[in-house]
Amino acid sequence: MALVLSALAVQLAGCSTGTHARMRRASQAPAVQSVGGSGRPSWILTKAALNALAADSHVRGQLAGAQIFEILTDAERPATVLPVVPTMSFKSFAVLEDTLDRGALRPDIRAVIYDAEHWAQTPTDEQRDPATFYQRAAQIAHAHGLIFIATPAMDLVNAGGGKAADPATAFVDRGIGADAARSADVVDIQAQSLERDAAAYRSFVTRVAAQIRAANPNVTVLAGLSTNPHGSAITPDMLVAAMLGAAGQVTGFWVNVPGKGSDCPKCNAPRPEVAVAALSDGRVARLAGVFAPSSDAAAGSHGSSAPNS
Numbered sequence: 001m002a003l004v005l006s007a008l009a010v011q012l013a014g015c016s017t018g019t020h021a022r023m024r025r026a027s028q029a030p031a032v033q034s035v036g037g038s039g040r041p042s043w044i045l046t047k048a049a050l051n052a053l054a055a056d057s058h059v060r061g062q063l064a065g066a067q068i069f070e071i072l073t074d075a076e077r078p079a080t081v082l083p084v085v086p087t088m089s090f091k092s093f094a095v096l097e098d099t100l101d102r103g104a105l106r107p108d109i110r111a112v113i114y115d116a117e118h119w120a121q122t123p124t125d126e127q128r129d130p131a132t133f134y135q136r137a138a139q140i141a142h143a144h145g146l147i148f149i150a151t152p153a154m155d156l157v158n159a160g161g162g163k164a165a166d167p168a169t170a171f172v173d174r175g176i177g178a179d180a181a182r183s184a185d186v187v188d189i190q191a192q193s194l195e196r197d198a199a200a201y202r203s204f205v206t207r208v209a210a211q212i213r214a215a216n217p218n219v220t221v222l223a224g225l226s227t228n229p230h231g232s233a234i235t236p237d238m239l240v241a242a243m244l245g246a247a248g249q250v251t252g253f254w255v256n257v258p259g260k261g262s263d264c265p266k267c268n269a270p271r272p273e274v275a276v277a278a279l280s281d282g283r284v285a286r287l288a289g290v291f292a293p294s295s296d297a298a299a300g301s302h303g304s305s306a307p308n309s
Helices: 002-028 047-054 057-063 093-101 124-128 130-143 154-158 167-174 176-181 198-215 236-246 272-279 294-299
Strands: 042-046 067-071 085-090 111-114 147-150 186-189 220-226 253-256
Touching (some): 042 186, 067 111, 085 093, 093 130, 124 130, 130 147, 167 176, 167 198, 176 186, 176 198, 198 220, 198 236, 220 236
Parallel strands (some): 042 067, 067 085, 085 111, 111 147, 147 186, 186 220, 220 253
16 A cells, blocks of 8 residues: 555656646746747757857847747757757657656757658658647647747658659648648748759748748748758858848748758758858848847847747
């Protein structure tokens, strides 16, 4: 009997700890600003990318007034050079659900990303039914007081077998972006594979953003950029052209600075200097709705790691 009571006490203690952590997160979670350029711009950056960009004083000043979702690993701690929203990324709904159910998410994390793609890290059933799993992921994230960020990849169109001749058009035709965004707080349009062609990038972002906002008028819409996607080298001018093309459609970007690894086996060495040069370009320095006004940047250039409110 004593053993049973002891086990029950441990179980109740665990439930209490998880509940308290969930309630604490819910009370502290920062609000995501509205879309359409009326609220604060938002950006998504890994810790490595943020460190590289913030090392440049001009870029750091531009990003200072934005809401930055900093993607962290278990071992990494939030940045102090700029205010950030500590964020963790999950490539599988099953892993996200298990982590939250066990109370295993770090208590300082304020946002989670569900990054479903056509790769081994996302289970096949999730790839084939993104609408269902993005909805479930949003529900469980919100139940734990977390901001939910949806980032469905364009290559999900290949999850049923075969390879789409025009993945961008297939993604739009299936409405995958809209399905992922219905209950999301933030959605990133993974358009980086098109950034070498400014017209194609603009067309895709415009079409998907319209579908997303029709499904969820309150969602914050971002677009993906990469300094090193698979294929020929990316130049700062290419990123600038892509950003200019997305103007008016998004309120920030997820800037990827990938290196070779399990997520990008064909990538070469990271090239943060490409992103720094693009963000320093005068043509995008005051892009409406993407960068904060210079007065905000100056006021926030010495931020802390506390989440934006």
